[in-house]
Amino acid sequence: MVRALSKYQKIGIVLAATAGIVKKRKKRKCWIKQYLLLRDKLCNMNILSVLEPEDFRNYLRMDSAQFDHLLHLVTPYIQKQDTLFRDSVSAEQRLVVTLRFLATGNAYHDLKYSSLISEPLLSQIIPETCWAIYRCLNNYIKMPETETEWEETAADFERLWNFSHCIGACDGKHVAIERPPESGSLFYNYKGFFSVVLFAVVNANYEFLYVQTGTNGSVHDGAILNSTNFYKKMVTNALSLPQPSPLPGTDTIVPYVFLGDSAFSLNRHFMKPFPMKNISKEKRIFNYRLSRARRVVENAFGILASRFRVLRRTLNQKLENVDAIILACCALHNYLKKFAPKYITHKFVDRENTTKATFRKGDWRTITDGLTPLQHLSDNQRNTEGNEVRDKFMKYFNAEGRVSFQDKMVNVVSI
Structure with missing residues (x-):
């Protein structure tokens, strides 16, 4: 006869069965990979001291000084x-890995093997250092603030590019990015990819006077200029521009102007080419002269993307970090243009041989520079005052302001 167990007997059986069981602890994972602990011995910092000057310059885009x-x-x-x-991670290591990222555009999972810094830490270090670079170097990106400074800028354009009363060349480029989360088509541009727009004003020496980034790529390209602080100051006469004055050797008074391509609107302070349909020789001459001076901004963008190849990649970053990367590159461009004699070489920029009537494209044009031009507007836009100013320049370039080589080069250079 089998007797039923009481509830106390059942509890005793359970306790006896579990008494000998020791709870297994979850094995603790290592909080850092072992090879990352060898950073001081194995990272790329160790080769910097033994690199030849040319190799050092190629590695970081600047020399040791x-x-x-x-x-x-x-x-x-x-x-x-x-x-x-x-x-x-030392400040030196942080700067080295950031400059290497800007120079190559290599992904974080690639950089971690040369720097021996983990990906999560790189994702903090690089944007933070980019902002620090821009904060320290943004004084090298400076618009003229007085009439005298603007006149000096205009003198450089006249001396180097034969365009009187020009005070800057303007352009905008689409910088490719990964689609930001929950942004829909906000950053989707006319070329079929996601982007932010970098707008810049450049002087006669390929230096940025003004940059603005962050405008979403879906904004109509004709409105890019209108959305900038630069444009708002220009139309409200807040740029301290010199008063209109006569063109050299004439009594024709014109305002000081910026130059752009057909992506922008015409106004009294902003010149763009004449439409190419049924164009006269006089207008072609004007277009050539404008194109010759405006190419400085195209070349500045080309040099920028050639030296800092991160801009040739699709940036997979938060939007604020995208701005940090672009602005750091622009600030470094001006800094190195000022202090590094070999930063820009003759092969890098477009060159004209006016004696032989030949044109050689800069090396940056032979490969995709990663910066996509803005879409050109239709030729239906009109501005009465802007047209009057443009006509004055056209007549000047075909009379008192003509240069000996323009008739030959107008058929050689694409305008």
């Missing part, structure tokens, strides 16, 4: 403190 100066400037903004758990 410029690197040391830049490191001195940014260190207060990027230096971190060591802790009891680990040593921090």
Whole structure:
């Protein structure tokens, strides 16, 4: 006869069965990969001291003196403190990996093997250092603030590019990005990819006077200029531009002007080419002269993307980090243009041989520069005052302001 177990007997059986079971602890994962602990011995920092000057310049886009100066400037903004758990990544290492990222555009999972810095940490270091670079170098991107400074800019355009009363060349480029989350088609441009627009004003020496980035790629290209702070100041006479004055050797008074291509609207301070349909020789001459001076901004963008090849990639970053990358590249461009004699070579930029009537494209044009031009507007836009100013320049370039080579070059250079 089998007797039923009481509830206390059942509890005792359960306790006895579980008494000998030791709860297994979950094996703790290593909080850092072992090879990352060897950063001081194996990372790319160790080869910098033995690189030849040319190799050092190719690796970081600047020589050691410029690197040391830049490191001195940014260190207060990027230096971190060591802790009891680990040593921090030094300011020098942070700057090196950021400059290498800007120079190559390599992905974080690639850079981690040369820098021995983890991907999550790189995703913090690089944007932070880009902002620090821009913060320290943005004074090299400076619009003239007085009439005298504007007149000096105009003198450079007249001396180098034979365009009187020109104070800047303007253009905009689409920079490719991955579609931001929950943005729909907001950043989808006419070329069929997602982008933000970089707008710039450049002087006669390929230096940025003004840059603005972050405008979403779906904005109509004709409205890009109108959305900038630069345009708002221009139309409200807040740029301290010199008063209109006579063209050299004439009594024809014209305002000082910026130059752009057909993507922009015409007004009294902004010149663009004549439409090519049924164009006269006089208008073709004007278009050539404008194109000759305006090419400085195309070449500036080409040099920028050639030196900092991150701009040839599709940026997979948060929008604020995209702005940091673009602005850091522009600031570095002006900084190196000023202090690095070999930053721009003759092969890099477009060159005209006016004696032989030949035109050689800059090396940056032989490959895709990663920056897509704005879409050209239709030729239906009209501005009465802008047309009057443009006609005055056209007549001047075909009379008192003509240059000896323009009749030959107008048939050689694409305008």
